[in-house]
Amino acid sequence: MDLLNPEVGTLIWMLIAAGIVFFILVKWGFPVITDMVDKRNEYIDKSLDAAKQANERLAGIQTECDELLKETRAEKARILKEAADRRDEIIAEAENRAKESGEKIIADAREQIRLEKEEALRSLRRQVAELSVQVAERVVLKELSTDDDQLLLIDRMIDDVKTGK
Amino acid sequence: MKRILYILSLLLIAVMPVRAGEPKAEDESVDVKGIIFEHLKDSYHWHILSTNNKEISLYLPVILHSKVSGWHFFMSSKLGHEGSYEGFRIAKEGAYAGRLMEVMPDGTELKPLDLSLTKVALGIIINCLLLCVIVMSTARWYRRHDATEPAPGGFIGLMELVIYMVMDDIIKPSVGKEYKRFAPLLLTMFFFIFLSNLMGLIPIFPAGANVTGNIAVTLSLALVTFFAVNLFGNREYWKEILWPDAPIYLKIPPILPLIETIGIFTKPFALTVRLFANMTAGHSIILTLTCLIFITAKMGPMIGTPMSAISLFFMVFMNFLELLVAYIQAYVFTMLSAMFIGLAHPEHEHKEKKEIEN
Numbered sequence: 001m002d003l004l005n006p007e008v009g010t011l012i013w014m015l016i017a018a019g020i021v022f023f024i025l026v027k028w029g030f031p032v033i034t035d036m037v038d039k040r041n042e043y044i045d046k047s048l049d050a051a052k053q054a055n056e057r058l059a060g061i062q063t064e065c066d067e068l069l070k071e072t073r074a075e076k077a078r079i080l081k082e083a084a085d086r087r088d089e090i091i092a093e094a095e096n097r098a099k100e101s102g103e104k105i106i107a108d109a110r111e112q113i114r115l116e117k118e119e120a121l122r123s124l125r126r127q128v129a130e131l132s133v134q135v136a137e138r139v140v141l142k143e144l145s146t147d148d149d150q151l152l153l154i155d156r157m158i159d160d161v162k163t164g165k
Numbered sequence: 166m167k168r169i170l171y172i173l174s175l176l177l178i179a180v181m182p183v184r185a186g187e188p189k190a191e192d193e194s195v196d197v198k199g200i201i202f203e204h205l206k207d208s209y210h211w212h213i214l215s216t217n218n219k220e221i222s223l224y225l226p227v228i229l230h231s232k233v234s235g236w237h238f239f240m241s242s243k244l245g246h247e248g249s250y251e252g253f254r255i256a257k258e259g260a261y262a263g264r265l266m267e268v269m270p271d272g273t274e275l276k277p278l279d280l281s282l283t284k285v286a287l288g289i290i291i292n293c294l295l296l297c298v299i300v301m302s303t304a305r306w307y308r309r310h311d312a313t314e315p316a317p318g319g320f321i322g323l324m325e326l327v328i329y330m331v332m333d334d335i336i337k338p339s340v341g342k343e344y345k346r347f348a349p350l351l352l353t354m355f356f357f358i359f360l361s362n363l364m365g366l367i368p369i370f371p372a373g374a375n376v377t378g379n380i381a382v383t384l385s386l387a388l389v390t391f392f393a394v395n396l397f398g399n400r401e402y403w404k405e406i407l408w409p410d411a412p413i414y415l416k417i418p419p420i421l422p423l424i425e426t427i428g429i430f431t432k433p434f435a436l437t438v439r440l441f442a443n444m445t446a447g448h449s450i451i452l453t454l455t456c457l458i459f460i461t462a463k464m465g466p467m468i469g470t471p472m473s474a475i476s477l478f479f480m481v482f483m484n485f486l487e488l489l490v491a492y493i494q495a496y497v498f499t500m501l502s503a504m505f506i507g508l509a510h511p512e513h514e515h516k517e518k519k520e521i522e523n
Contacts, residue, residue: 003206003380003445005260009228009279010207010381013286018385021293022353029300030349032307033328039312 195463197456204452205375205445206263207285209241209255213370223370225287229253230278231267241281253277288374289382292361299324300356331355331499339503340510347506350393354386355499358440362491365444366484377494378444380437387433390502395429398509405511432505436498443494447487454480 136157203212211223224242231237237251244265248255253265256274265281266274282290303324306317316322336344336351361382364372376382406425408416415421454476461472 003202006381006384007207007264007279007379008381009281010283010285010289010379011385012280013282014289014382014385015388017286017289017293018357018389021297021357022350022389024297025300025353025356026349029297029304030328030352032304033300033325034332034345034348034352036307036310036312037325037329040316043312 195456195459197453197460200456201449201452205378205448207283207375207379208263209244209265209281209283211284211287211370211374225282225284227265228280228282229265229267230280231275232277233267233269233275237277284374285376285379285382288361288364288376291371291374292357292364292376295364296353296357296360299360300353328352331496335496335500336503339500340507343510346397347393347503350389351499351503351506354389354502355495358386358498359491359495362444362495363488365448366487366491375444375448377440378448380441383437383440384433386440386498387436390436390505391429391433393502394432394505394509397506399511401511402509432501436501440494440498443490447483447490451480451483451487454483 139153209227210225213221213223215221224240227237227239227241227244229237234252237253239250243250244255248265249268252268254268254274256262256264256266259274261274261276264279265277267277269275303321306321310317317325331352332348335355336348340347340351358377361376365375365377367373406429407422409421409425411421457476458469458473461476462469464472
């Protein structure tokens, strides 16, 4: 059957026309497209890698941040605690000092009071003695008539003074 | 569903005038075989359409070289209805039916070298130009854009999709390691066959030549595969043909080498016949269904109208099927070519086999 009979003329036309087109497309057509698409695929792969790395780094930064924050919080707590301690210490010290100085003041005051009391007592005694002497002078002036009485009185007075002391 | 019915009824109306205009030809029977073969076969003119009175055809140049009378150039319009001019005549039957033969003085016919730009040859050129325009315009986009730019959309995106479908589904797994070297050739082959198949399905002038249903065309494509396989086959490939790993008694009377050598030629032969037969069969079925309308139209409107509708339905169905076949045949041809090329580079596999044996 003629349909199954390859015609030489058609074969030649086909080989020439298709040959030229095949040559053009094989040389300048498809390689351009495939090269570019391969390059793009490479670029996409690279971009994906870069994005992955960036994500990883971002996650790293996030954890770093969290850690830093945690550390800072701990530091803050520590400082606060320290400050509180220090405050307590200072207050305690101040209290101690105040107490000490208070006690000292009180002691001084007591000493002063004691001294003044003594002074007062002394001056009182002197006054009493002076008064006594004056009284005695007057008594003596009046009663100095009898010697016996006089001597007895003097003795008694000396005793009085002794016991009074 | 409503829309389908609407379209079908519209198509039916479109069929009516054909039926109405038919009675004058009632005495002639429809020559189905003639119509089908006229469409399947090559011819010296490109029939575009027939009106009631005249036929509109594109007449093509005839180029002949005869051993007896030398070169002849003339337009096919000179052949006329008789189909003869300058001592040449279109053969009615025999091995070269439909081709121009030189009539010898003793009445015998002699086949000249026929380089005429026939319908198929012109179809090849149109398809080639179209393919060139499509691929080069696609390539131009890629040449003008950088890899870092976003992927193209529209037609170029579609082309990229198809190219990479062929690349990833056929070429990479079939050819193997050296796929980059053969990828452009196989892609060109795929697109040429696919485009030609599609063009064969469109019935109006610039398309419509039965290119991939012509055995010379499929033979040329198979020859490309043949040379790609055998020119670039490595030593292992030739060793497997001429001295395969087989018992010595299969090689000393060279039984296996002989079979393998025949195999070199049967592979492209199978490619040739497969594509040719598939496209021819598809076209024949569509043409037969078309003819069915004209045959049943003669049987009167009662049979003609529903049969026309049924034929039309099947024609639409077949056309969709042919679209699928157009793609599948391009796919299969490319895949087999890729596999034959891959088989011609067996070094890698062979080494692996040896390693396993050891």
